[in-house]
Amino acid sequence: xxxxxxxxxxxxxxxxxxxxxxxxxxxxxxxxxxxxxxxxxxxxxxxxxxxxxxxxxxxxxxxxxxxxxxxxxxxxxxxxxxxxxxxxxxxxxxxxxxxxxxxxxxxxxxxxxxxxxxxxxxxxxxxxxxxxxxxxxxxxxxxxxxxxxxxxxxxxxxxxxxxxxxxxxxxxxxxxxxxxxxxxxxxxxxxxxxxxxxxxxxxxxxxxxxxxxxxxxxxxxxxxxxxxxxxxxxxxxxxxxxxxxxxxxxxxxxxxxxxxxxxxxxxxxxxxxxxxxxxxxxxxxxxxxxxxxxxxxxxxxxxxxxxxxxxxxxxxxxxxxxxxxxxxxxxxxxxxxxxxxxxxxxxxxxxxxxxxxxxxxxxxxxxxxxxxxxxxxxxxxxxxxxxxxxxxxxxxxxxxxxxxxxxxxxxxxxxxxxxxxxxxxxxxxxxxxxxxxxxxxxxxxxxxxxxxxxxxxxxxxxxxxxxxxxxx
Amino acid sequence: xxxxxxxxxxxxxxxxxxxxxxxxxxxxxxxxxxxxxxxxxxxxxxxxxxxxxxxxxxxxxxxxxxxxxxxxxxxxxxxxxxxxxxxxxxxxxxxxxxxxxxxxxxxxxxxxxxxxxxxxxxxxxxxxxxxxxxxxxxxxxxxxxxxxxxxxxxxxxxxxxxxxxxxxxxxxxxxxxxxxxxxxxxxxxxxxxxxxxxxxxxxxxxxxxxxxxxxxxxxxxxxxxxxxxxxxxxxxxxxxxxxxxxxxxxxxxxxxxxxxxxxxxxxxxxxxxxxxxxxxxxxxxxxxxxxxxxxxxxxxxxxxxxxxxxxxxxxxxxxxxxxxxxxxxxxxxxxxxxxxxxxxxxxxxxxxxxxxxxxxxxxxxxxxxxxxxxxxxxxxxxxxxxxxxxxxxxxxxxxxxxxxxxxxxxxxxxxxxxxxxxxxxxxxxxxxxxxxxxxxxxxxxxxxxxxxxxxxxxxxxxxxxxxxxxxx
Numbered sequence: 001x002x003x004x005x006x007x008x009x010x011x012x013x014x015x016x017x018x019x020x021x022x023x024x025x026x027x028x029x030x031x032x033x034x035x036x037x038x039x040x041x042x043x044x045x046x047x048x049x050x051x052x053x054x055x056x057x058x059x060x061x062x063x064x065x066x067x068x069x070x071x072x073x074x075x076x077x078x079x080x081x082x083x084x085x086x087x088x089x090x091x092x093x094x095x096x097x098x099x100x101x102x103x104x105x106x107x108x109x110x111x112x113x114x115x116x117x118x119x120x121x122x123x124x125x126x127x128x129x130x131x132x133x134x135x136x137x138x139x140x141x142x143x144x145x146x147x148x149x150x151x152x153x154x155x156x157x158x159x160x161x162x163x164x165x166x167x168x169x170x171x172x173x174x175x176x177x178x179x180x181x182x183x184x185x186x187x188x189x190x191x192x193x194x195x196x197x198x199x200x201x202x203x204x205x206x207x208x209x210x211x212x213x214x215x216x217x218x219x220x221x222x223x224x225x226x227x228x229x230x231x232x233x234x235x236x237x238x239x240x241x242x243x244x245x246x247x248x249x250x251x252x253x254x255x256x257x258x259x260x261x262x263x264x265x266x267x268x269x270x271x272x273x274x275x276x277x278x279x280x281x282x283x284x285x286x287x288x289x290x291x292x293x294x295x296x297x298x299x300x301x302x303x304x305x306x307x308x309x310x311x312x313x314x315x316x317x318x319x320x321x322x323x324x325x326x327x328x329x330x331x332x333x334x335x336x337x338x339x340x341x342x343x344x345x346x347x348x349x350x351x352x353x354x355x356x357x358x359x360x361x362x363x364x365x366x367x368x369x370x371x372x373x374x375x376x377x378x379x380x381x382x383x384x385x386x387x388x389x390x391x392x393x394x395x396x397x398x399x400x401x402x403x404x405x406x407x408x409x410x411x412x413x414x415x416x417x418x419x420x421x422x423x424x425x426x427x428x429x430x431x432x433x434x435x436x437x438x439x440x441x442x443x444x445x446x447x448x449x450x451x452x453x454x455x456x457x458x459x460x461x462x463x464x465x466x467x468x469x470x471x472x
Numbered sequence: 473x474x475x476x477x478x479x480x481x482x483x484x485x486x487x488x489x490x491x492x493x494x495x496x497x498x499x500x501x502x503x504x505x506x507x508x509x510x511x512x513x514x515x516x517x518x519x520x521x522x523x524x525x526x527x528x529x530x531x532x533x534x535x536x537x538x539x540x541x542x543x544x545x546x547x548x549x550x551x552x553x554x555x556x557x558x559x560x561x562x563x564x565x566x567x568x569x570x571x572x573x574x575x576x577x578x579x580x581x582x583x584x585x586x587x588x589x590x591x592x593x594x595x596x597x598x599x600x601x602x603x604x605x606x607x608x609x610x611x612x613x614x615x616x617x618x619x620x621x622x623x624x625x626x627x628x629x630x631x632x633x634x635x636x637x638x639x640x641x642x643x644x645x646x647x648x649x650x651x652x653x654x655x656x657x658x659x660x661x662x663x664x665x666x667x668x669x670x671x672x673x674x675x676x677x678x679x680x681x682x683x684x685x686x687x688x689x690x691x692x693x694x695x696x697x698x699x700x701x702x703x704x705x706x707x708x709x710x711x712x713x714x715x716x717x718x719x720x721x722x723x724x725x726x727x728x729x730x731x732x733x734x735x736x737x738x739x740x741x742x743x744x745x746x747x748x749x750x751x752x753x754x755x756x757x758x759x760x761x762x763x764x765x766x767x768x769x770x771x772x773x774x775x776x777x778x779x780x781x782x783x784x785x786x787x788x789x790x791x792x793x794x795x796x797x798x799x800x801x802x803x804x805x806x807x808x809x810x811x812x813x814x815x816x817x818x819x820x821x822x823x824x825x826x827x828x829x830x831x832x833x834x835x836x837x838x839x840x841x842x843x844x845x846x847x848x849x850x851x852x853x854x855x856x857x858x859x860x861x862x863x864x865x866x867x868x869x870x871x872x873x874x875x876x877x878x879x880x881x882x883x884x885x886x887x888x889x890x891x892x893x894x895x896x897x898x899x900x901x902x903x904x905x906x907x908x909x910x911x912x913x914x915x916x917x918x919x920x921x922x923x924x925x926x927x928x929x930x931x932x933x934x935x936x937x938x939x940x941x942x943x944x
Contacts, residue, residue: 143648145878147615176615176879240712270762274746283768283864284829290742290869293762296755353883357756392755397762405877406617407648411825 005029007464008251008260010239010275013041014450015438016266017225018071018457019464020232026465031258032229033251035238035267035395039226042396042440043450045217046386048303052335053217054342056299056388058400058450059333062211064192064201065451067458068221072214075224079212083307083332084205086315089374093323096373102204104162104319112159116150120163120199124187129197129444132185133410141181142410149180161321164349165328166203172295173403174349182404189445189452197445205317209449215336218450234258238395239267241276242435244420249434262467264460266438268294269402269416271395281420288412291405292441294398296352296391300327300345300367303384307334307341309375316343318374326355326363327370343371343379348399356389363387401448402441417442419463433467436460477501479936480723480732482711482747485513486922487910488738489697489705490543490929491936496701498937503730504701505723507710507739507867511698514868514912515922517689518858520775524807525689526814528771528860530872530922531805534683536664536673537923539930540693544686547696551684555779555804556677558787561846565795568845574676576634576791584631588622592635592671596659601669601916604657605882613653614882621652633793636821637800638675644767645875646821654876661917661924669917677789681921687808690922706730710867711739713748714907716892721906734939736932738910740766741874741888743867753892760884763877764913766870768824768863772799772817772839775856779806779813781847788815790846798827798835799842815843815851819859820871828861835859873920874913889914891935905939908932 007023009016012034020030038044044057061068061079072079087098090105099105103113127135135141141149146167150160164175167183175183190209191197201208214220226233237255242263249263265272273281273289280286309316309332316332327345334342345367347355355363364385371379390399404413420435438460443452479495481488484506492502510516516529533540533551544551559570562577571577575585599607607613613621618639622632636647639655647655662681663669673680686692698705709727714735721735737744745753745761752758781788781804788804799817806814817839819827827835836857843851862871876885892907910932915924 143619143646144617145615145620147878148617148620174615174879174883177877280864280866282829283861284825286869287765287768287863290762290765293759296759350883353756357754389755391759392752394752397758405649405879406619407646407877411646411822 004248004259004261005031006261006468008033008249008258008263009266010251010263011041011266011439012039012222012226012233012235013266013439014043014068014222014453015440015442015457015460016264017222017229018454019264019266019438019461020229021225022458022461023464024229024232026461028465028468030229030232031260032233033237033239033253033258034233034235037235039233039235040219040222041453042390042399043218043222044388045219046301046388048335048340049384050340052337054301054333054335055213055217055219056301056386057218057390059213059218060210061214061450062201062209063207064195065209065446065449066192067454068451071454072221075221077221077224078215080215080336082205082210082213083310083315083334086310086313088315088317088319090319090321091325091370091373092321098314102200102208104321106158106162106321109158109162113162116159116163117199120184120187124184124199125196127185127188129185129189132181132188133413135181138181138410141184142179142408143406144180145176145406146178146180146183147175150175165319165321172297172348172352172399172401177403177405179404179406179409182409185409186447189443189447192445210331213336239275241278243278244434262434262436262464264436264438264464266457266460268292268396268439269441270294271397272437282415284412285415285418288408288415291408291412292402294391294396294401295348295403296356297346297348297399298352298356298387298389298391300347300364300387301333301385302343302368302371302379302382304341304343304378304382306339307332308378309341312376314375316375318370320370324354325370326351326366330371330374340383343375345370352391356391360387436463476720476731476733477503478733478940480505480721480730480735481738482723482735483513483738483911484511484694484698484705484707485738485911486515486540486694486925487912487914487929487932488736489694489701490926491736491738491910491933492701492704493697494930494933495936496704498933500937500940502701502704503732504705505709505711505725505730506705506707509707511705511707512691512694513925514862514871515690515694516860517691518773518860520807520812521856522812524809526773526805526807527685527689527691528773528858529690529862531685531690532682533686533922534673534681535679536667537681537918537921538664539926540923543926544693547693549692549696550687552687552808554677554682554685555782555787555806558782558785560787560789560791562791562793563797563842563845564793570786574672574680576793578630578634578793581630581634585634588631588635589671592656592659596656596671597668599657599660601657601661604653604660605885607653610653610882613656614651615878616652617648617878618650618652618655619647622647637791637793644769644820644871644873649875649877651876651878651881654881657881658919661915661919664917682803711747713750715750716906734906734908734936736908736910736936738929738932740764740868740911741913742766743869744909754887756884757887757890760880760887763880763884764874766863766868766873767820767875768828769818769820769871770824770828770859770861770863772819772836772859773805773857774815774840774843774851774854776813776815776850776854778811779804780850781813784848786847788847790842792842796826797842798823798838802843802846812855815847817842824863828863832859908935
């Protein structure tokens with residue numbers, strides 16, 4: 001067993017590293033344990049042949065995401081605007097149509113989309129992000145899927161399908177799998193303490209959560225934090241067991257056994273439930289974490305000598321409605337230098353379930369066909385192609401975040417962030433009192449996003465400092 | 473590493489032991505690895521002070537459950553009828569009313585109940601238990617919760633609440649959490665290849681799945697099989713890792729490393745996904761298994777000198793509708809000798825979520841109050857009381873079975889039983905070809921029941937024998 005530290009941090013994603021960095025700044029000793037042989041969690045830079053990077057994981061930032069933006073600034077990581085010049089293309093059946101803005105020009109579905117977005121906006125505006133279960137209609141909203149809720153009133157299948165596409169890359173799941181209440185809470189969290197969350201801010205590029213990207217790739221933020229932390233980070237050390245006892249915590253990993261006064265667990269909740277806990281997690285928290293499975297999502301990217309679509313007045317953005325397409329939405333993912341040109345498509349939800357089990361060749365061919373529907377046949381001849389299936393990733397198991405099915409949030413949601421020192425039936429001074437949670441799923445605002453991850457890491461560091469009697 | 477066997481069986485519940493026994497009968501060598509220090513999985517005998525036993529886990533059997541009944545007969549385990557003499561009591565708000573049969577006498581809800589059961593029967597009758605996703609309306613039925621589906625048409629909240637109670641102890645989950653399609657498939661499986669599944673057979677005592685009990689307790693079946701298998705069963709050996717390679721499988725447990733030609737994994741699917749697989753499970757199967765979380769359920773039982781309620785013409789059965797009661801349904805659980813008298817209540821779904829985190833004393837008091845509503849104040853003075861929270865059980869994590877939320881069955885259901893030799897993109901002769909699945913969740917008929925467990929064990933044994941070139 002190694003010598004003890006003040007706080008062990010399990011998971012070297014944005015949340016864990018943010019927490020560790022804050023703790024070190026406050027004079028605490030830390031040990032960050034990471035299962036993978038790299039840091040960054042759901043952010044992952046892909047290195048191109050010429051040495052430039054492009055993201056294969058979480059990448060976009062936008063207004064009100066000040067926590068991750070502030071962290072990046074501290075670390076000297078700059079942002080640049082995602083490409084918004086030119087027309088976006090809406091692909092529906094055999095037709096491709098250019099449009100501007102974020103709402104596809106589907107005349108038949110337009111009224112439904114307007115109604116759906118209005119209802120989503122109005123109802124999500126009524127929700128307290130810290131306690132969605134307090135909404136007067138919470139039980140009814142939670143007992144139905146988002147698909148059911150959207151179909152109510154005048155919404156036809158067109159509006160439902162398009163809202164699915166718009167939310168699909170945010171959720172990685174079909175509207176059928178998501179509780180209406182939890183989807184509404186997710187939208188309500190697309191803001192901050194001053195600016196109310198909004199669907200528009202969530203799905204938009206300009207003015208929204210896809211507005212900017214990080215120069216050097218989003219993983220750079222984690223890499224720089226890990227560099228600062230130096231030897232305090234241990235890679236290849238998946239936490240298999242956590243013993244929490246009266247005098248501290250012991251974390252058993254494949255790379256050794258570590259002791260600390262406290263532990264911050266900053267891994268996806270459904271993986272936290274896989275750790276052998278002693279004593280066991282409270283049954284309610286375990287039941288919740290197991291139900292926080294991630295959506296199913298992969299990213300597919302094609303590399304071209306230059307972003308040729310820009311010359312045609314196209315933004316490289318595409319929105320795909322139904323029709324068996326693997327891709328639900330695509331973006332221009334060209335690096336800030338302007339070349340090579342890169343197109344990135346999300347294969348999520350129902351698309352993932354159909355296409356992920358097929359051979360890489362079949363899938364890659366279909367993805368390029370999708371791209372061609374947006375930018376023309378030149379998309380069929382990339383100079384490079386890569387994909388990242390986050391659902392097959394051992395230490396993530398899906399993407400981009402947890403999807404709560406109906407009936408879970410109202411009955412188990414209260415247990416999400418509860419540190420193990422305060423189960424209702426346990427006195428504060430119990431031996432359960434040394435475990436804190438972090439990770440993008442433990443944030444009320446921008447839950448599931450990089451900003452939520454940073455928020456949660458900061459909060460967990462404050463909690464650990466407070467617990468040990470220090471000032472935060 | 474121990475010497476290799478023909479087939480390693482992970483899990484010594486009814487499914488795993490049935491498989492192992494069949495394999496030994498066919499001349500194969502086996503090694504059964506069980507995480508707990510006992511066999512029987514979700515069946516568990518509680519020993520009373522006088523040495524008699526009563527079940528704290530799965531216990532009832534009935535018509536068409538011929539696989540578990542046949543197994544019991546082979547082992548010399550007899551059945552006896554559950555008590556049906558006397559009136560059942562319906563508790564709603566401040567009122568308690570006696571009735572006969574299985575449908576509570578709620579005049580306001582009666583029309584709704586009739587309509588709901590008719591719709592459930594008709595639609596479940598259209599479902600192919602082997603492929604529910606082939607139903608012409610499958611997508612629509614799967615995108616909504618059972619609660620949503622029940623509320624359609626003329627169903628008011630009375631009918632929904634009562635169907636919830638009737639199904640609650642079967643599912644351990646609220647109708648809000650279950651996909652309508654998966655609930656209908658579950659009902660369709662309450663039968664066999666000759667007798668169509670029916671809601672009536674599922675929820676009834678006389679003529680239904682609660683008709684009979686096993687003399688000596690249901691766990692006795694597993695105990696007798698384990699006795700036959702003798703040293704082939706290793707307890708205290710949770711499987712932490714399974715390597716499947718070209719020449720066999722290696723199972724790493726806390727009690728050593730075991731080698732076999734094949735492996736049958738007979739544990740709850742959501743726990744099978746926690747095993748470290750090398751190579752990893754196909755992402756689709758992993759995604760499905762993670763979504764097969766169990767319902768939340770506990771059993772609470774009170775012991776009395778004699779079953780005094782029988783003298784009052786009461787069956788000891790009770791049905792509770794809403795009102796914050798911890799218990800949703802209760803049964804006379806008296807041993808076949810006729811004494812002591814035992815009342816057993818299910819605390820499941822929403823009831824579990826409210827009552828499980830409270831202190832044992834608070835909960836026990838409330839449970840006895842519930843019992844008193846059915847059999848009178850004498851219930852408040854038991855000579856003994858015990859409870860079993862299956863959700864807190866490390867190697868089960870819920871009960872009685874897996875609950876599929878909306879959107880899962882149609883998109884991932886096909887992967888449930890698929891042995892690792894036949895992922896669509898892998899040739900049959902791949903190194904993935906030595907893993908078979910068993911467990912109550914891997915049966916089309918009586919899925920989640922003891923009969924389904926036995927069926928799945930028999931099927932897995934046949935598959936393993938066929939794989940090794942033998943005759944089944």
